[in-house]
Amino acid sequence: xxxxxxxxxxxxxxxxxxxxxxxxxxxxxxxxxxxxxxxxxxxxxxxxxxxxxxxxxxxxxxxxxxxxxxxxxxxxxxxxxxxxxxxxxxxxxxxxxxxxxxxxxxxxxxxxxxxxxxxxxxxxxxxxxxxxxxxxxxxxxxxxxxxxxxxxxxxxxxxxxxxxxxxxxxxxxxxxxxxxxxxxxxxxxxxxxxxxxxxxxxxxxxxxxxxxxxxxxxxxxxxxxxxxxxxxxxxxxxxxxxxxxxxxxxxxxxxxxxxxxxxxxxxxxxxxxxxxxxxxxxxxxxxxxxxxxxxxxxxxxxxxxxxxxxxxxxxxxxxxxxxx
Ligand SMILES: Cc1ncc(COP(=O)(O)O)c(C=O)c1O
Numbered sequence: 001x002x003x004x005x006x007x008x009x010x011x012x013x014x015x016x017x018x019x020x021x022x023x024x025x026x027x028x029x030x031x032x033x034x035x036x037x038x039x040x041x042x043x044x045x046x047x048x049x050x051x052x053x054x055x056x057x058x059x060x061x062x063x064x065x066x067x068x069x070x071x072x073x074x075x076x077x078x079x080x081x082x083x084x085x086x087x088x089x090x091x092x093x094x095x096x097x098x099x100x101x102x103x104x105x106x107x108x109x110x111x112x113x114x115x116x117x118x119x120x121x122x123x124x125x126x127x128x129x130x131x132x133x134x135x136x137x138x139x140x141x142x143x144x145x146x147x148x149x150x151x152x153x154x155x156x157x158x159x160x161x162x163x164x165x166x167x168x169x170x171x172x173x174x175x176x177x178x179x180x181x182x183x184x185x186x187x188x189x190x191x192x193x194x195x196x197x198x199x200x201x202x203x204x205x206x207x208x209x210x211x212x213x214x215x216x217x218x219x220x221x222x223x224x225x226x227x228x229x230x231x232x233x234x235x236x237x238x239x240x241x242x243x244x245x246x247x248x249x250x251x252x253x254x255x256x257x258x259x260x261x262x263x264x265x266x267x268x269x270x271x272x273x274x275x276x277x278x279x280x281x282x283x284x285x286x287x288x289x290x291x292x293x294x295x296x297x298x299x300x301x302x303x304x305x306x307x308x309x310x311x312x313x314x315x316x317x318x319x320x321x322x323x324x
Contacts, residue, residue, distance in 0.1 A: 001208075003209070004169060004205055004209065005173055007169075007208070008173075011059060011166060012059075012065070013062050016047040016057055017045040017054040018044070023038060023040050024038065024039050025037075025038055026282075029279045029280055033296075034307060035300045035307055035309070035310065037313060038311070038312045039280075039312070040312060040314045040315060042055070042171070042314060042316055043282075043289075043315045043316070043318070045317070047089070048088035049085075049317070049320050051316060051318055052168070052316035053085045055168060056160075056168070056198075057085060057159060058170075059164060059167050060163055060167075063163050069095060069153040070096065071096040072086065072090045072096070072097050072152070072154075073097075073099075073100065073138050073141060073145075073153070073155065074087070074159075075138050076100075076101060076102070077101065078101050078104070079111050079287065080099075080157075081112060081318050081320065082158050083099045083121075084115045086099075087099060087116050087121040091119050095153075096150065097122065098121070098122040098124060098141060099116055099122070099124065100134050100138045100141065101113070101126070102127075102129060102131070110323060110324050111321050111322075112324075124141065131157065139154070142154045157195050158194060158195030158197050160195035160196050161234075162240070162241050163238075164197050165197045165198075165204070165237075166201065167197075168205065169204050171202065172201065172202045172204075172205020172209065176209045176211060185310060186309075187213045187306075188216060188309055188312070189213065189214070190295065190296050190311060191215075191218065192220055192288035192316050192318075193217030193218060193231070193253065194219070194220050194288065196231045196234050198314075198316060199227075199231045199253075200230075200234035200235040201235075203249065204235040206249055207239075207249060208244070208246055215252060216295075218253075218255075218257055218292040218295040218296075219253055219257075220288050220291050222255070224255040228251045232251055236248070254295050256295070257294050265290065266294065268291075269290035269291045270290070272284065272290050272291075272296075272297055273285070273290040275293075284315070284318070284319065285321040286322075289315060289318055292313070292316075
């Protein structure tokens with residue numbers, strides 16, 4: 001969408017992501033769910049096994065280079081997709097990388113953690129589920145590194161700062177153009193949502209483009225009202241960077257598919273992962289996209305989405321976790 005692309009022109013950007021990603025019709029899944037279902041393949045953004053984080057890092061790494069940072073600190077769970085891609089991006093641009101991972105040190109790293117080790121990232125485990133404890137550990141490390149002369153870029157979980165959210169303003173521009181070309185009119189976009197950066201970028205893009213469908217973020221951890229606030233605040237902060245004051249559409253979050261907690265698969269999530277693999281040969285994960293797909297399936301089956309409304313599922317990546 002030209003208007004969005006023009007607004008983003010002044011921001012430096014590296015091109016980790018291979019863009020545009022494909023947008024595909026899913027014939028077998030559409031038949032099973034009796035709705036027309038499309039998928040935006042952001043699992044195929046390419047760099048470091050792909051996923052939504054490469055779009056954010058296209059802007060964040062450019063920012064790191066422009067500001068002359070020499071080291072980056074990322075925060076996440078042991079199986080963080082963001083930390084895996086961040087570590088790879090840091091190595092690519094010759095920055096030192098430290099990861100503060102919420103989880104126990106393991107003797108045989110698997111999945112994303114295995115890639116962190118392969119890349120030689122400095123991995124620090126804080127055995128806690130409390131994100132504040134992890135943030136404090138990251139801030140202490142930042143001070144130590146700065147005392148030894150490093151210029152340190154400390155990123156919050158998911159890289160969800162306003163500059164990072166611009167990645168999904170750009171992502172929406174691409175999706176908006178895709179939607180104009182489809183046979184069936186899409187009324188609903190669904191995706192996994194957690195640290196708010198992806199949804200904030202999409203919602204801001206939606207506001208700029210004036211699209212009047214629904215973007216539904218399926219929470220994998222946060223309660224609905226908190227995630228709505230986080231998305232709104234981040235979208236408004238990103239709008240400030242763009243020097244615009246758009247009227248945001250109502251932010252829509254579904255939090256009924258988290259189950260017992262972050263990273264704990266539910267029966268519906270397992271069934272969704274299996275259904276996508278067996279019908280379309282598309283791999284989801286048990287932490288993010290499996291739960292978002294579980295919501296999509298339930299919305300179709302219970303009539304929460306009318307049969308006349310076509311749906312776009314935004315695949316945000318994450319399947320490295322299947323090898324945990
Ligand atoms: C595979 C995957 N999907 C979705 C998300 C959620 O994106 P965000 O944190 O921008 O809300 C993440 C975040 O870690 C992820 O790794």
